[in-house]
Amino acid sequence: MRDFRDAKAMAQTLRDALKAKSISVSHSESLELVAKTLGFHDWNVLSAAIQSSQPAAAKSPPALSFNGGTVIPVAPMRDIVFFPQLISPMFVGREKTRRAVESAAANDGRIVVITQRRAEDDDPDFDALYSVGVVADIMNRVELPNGNQKVRVSCGKRVAVVRPAEADFLAAEVVPLEEVRALDTQAFALTSEIFEAYRSSTNTVPPQSLYRYAGEPGVLADVVVQLLEIGVEKMQQALEIRDVVARLETILGWMRAGAPAKAS
Incomplete structure (x- = not known):
């Protein structure tokens, strides 16, 4: 039986079947349909899952040095989307996010920043976050008089969440999302x-x-x-x-x- 790693072949089979019934869909549309059928948010996330599932010897070296099984802390953001190349402060007040920042700072300084779907959610889980964010390097942290932290970060590549990881804060396994047609x-x-x-x-x-x-x-x-x-x-x-x-x-x-x- 096929599994999610056969997604591209499944998408082509779907296109051929629909074409036989005079229904035309693009390759990208068929990929999105297969992703949702298999229970993934979209093709970006399914593609990331496929990449993550490949044996290490079969993979090309990743653009980011994510090791298999590495836990990357996650900071959920309200009402703001961070992009690559951005250097910006983020303000941290929630205890779980503070623990995520402290864990990141104690290790390699990397944290994944992802936007919440609903700003009013005070304790979001991964279902309450978008599936794509950016990986960022913590530059410095400052304690504010109100007890919050001002954390300055330098944002890097787009990343997709492959699967959540167990921790006492939000953390996940993520993979880079490489750009295509960047020099077209x-x-x-x-x-x-x-x-x-x-x-x-x-x-x-x-x-x-x-x-x-x-x-x-x-x-x-x-x-x-x-x-x-x-x-x-x-x-x-x-x-x-x-x-x-x-x-x-x-x-x-x-x-x-x-x-x-x-x-x-």
Whole structure:
């Protein structure tokens, strides 16, 4: 019997079966259907599970040095989505999150930052979090007069939760989500359209700080989306798009539909 590691073959079988009934679906749509049928949140998470299940000898060296079975502490965030390249403070008040930060700081300094689905949830479990976040390095911590901590982090790669780990705080096994089409010709063409859309929406010239990312379309997309007032759900949607061309097209669509950008 097939298991989740046969997902791509299952998706192709599904496409062929639907095509025989004159129902057309794309390969990506069939992958998403198979992921949900197998009980996974989406293809990103299923793909991460497949990668994690492969024998170590069959894997390519990961971009991040996640060792099999390593527990990565997780910090849930309310009303904010962290992106790669971002250096930002996060404010920690909940005891479980404080323990996660302390565990991370006592080890290699890495913590996974994931946004909550509902900001009002004071004690979220993994069902209450999105499945994709970023891995971040703790730069420093400061105790505030109100008893909370201000933790400055430097965000790295997108990661997907493969499975929760047992601890007295939120922790999980995660795998990196590598970008695709990051250097595609179409991605570079879309950067020019992003600059023009920014100019149209703000009636100002894009700040020089944006132009430094003209040669890195994926980074540009992540920086620009943080300048848009589009809400947490769309920000999370952008975070979960691994395909840089698709991410740029999505952000461009929001800008052209009237999503306000903050003028710098």
